[in-house]
Amino acid sequence: MAGKTLTRSDLSEGVYREVGLSRNESAELVESVLRHISGALAQGETVKISSFGTFQARDKGRRIGRNPKTGEEVPIEPRRVLVFRPSHILKDRINAAGES
Amino acid sequence: MIKSELIQRIADENPHLFQRDVERIVSTIFDEIAGALSRGDRVELRGFGAFSVKSRDARMGRNPRTGEAVHVPEKRVPFFKTGKELRERLNGGRAGDEDEDDDEM
Numbered sequence: 001m002a003g004k005t006l007t008r009s010d011l012s013e014g015v016y017r018e019v020g021l022s023r024n025e026s027a028e029l030v031e032s033v034l035r036h037i038s039g040a041l042a043q044g045e046t047v048k049i050s051s052f053g054t055f056q057a058r059d060k061g062r063r064i065g066r067n068p069k070t071g072e073e074v075p076i077e078p079r080r081v082l083v084f085r086p087s088h089i090l091k092d093r094i095n096a097a098g099e100s
Numbered sequence: 101m102i103k104s105e106l107i108q109r110i111a112d113e114n115p116h117l118f119q120r121d122v123e124r125i126v127s128t129i130f131d132e133i134a135g136a137l138s139r140g141d142r143v144e145l146r147g148f149g150a151f152s153v154k155s156r157d158a159r160m161g162r163n164p165r166t167g168e169a170v171h172v173p174e175k176r177v178p179f180f181k182t183g184k185e186l187r188e189r190l191n192g193g194r195a196g197d198e199d200e201d202d203d204e205m
Binding site: 004010011021030046053055096 | 149
């Protein structure tokens, strides 16, 4: 199942094709969408995209981890992580395509 | 922030675009990502993160109410890994110092 990897340029190409703006402007708009999502998340906002999924920052407390190589205990400081919860529509779409 | 607010923020910054074009731009982006994942492809957006699909093997599950064993078929689930730059931003610019095995996402 090792497929291709899409990048920003594939997304801009899609916008270019669908909306008909210039390639340059399409690329800038893709960037701008990612920037707004990142900005909202950095402010602690949850970002909910219907029929796609929800991005949410979660605070993790301090815990003791272990260096798997040396076995040494190391503290993992409190930090904020991002969780993506895919919507049912996205999950169904991915599985519908995989039924082969 | 929900999708319509995202669209509004982009529209406010781009007064020369029609609102419906901004809607199509935002929808196209998520639709391209969803399409890639449904083909089993990855989507790598440096600084933001990477979307991929993981396979979950078929297994025997159990109906928690009746205790009855049920077959859960193999399935694929979308997965998101936060990019390095965004992870640092979430933590006020500090590097999250574990989990550094990533490919500079």
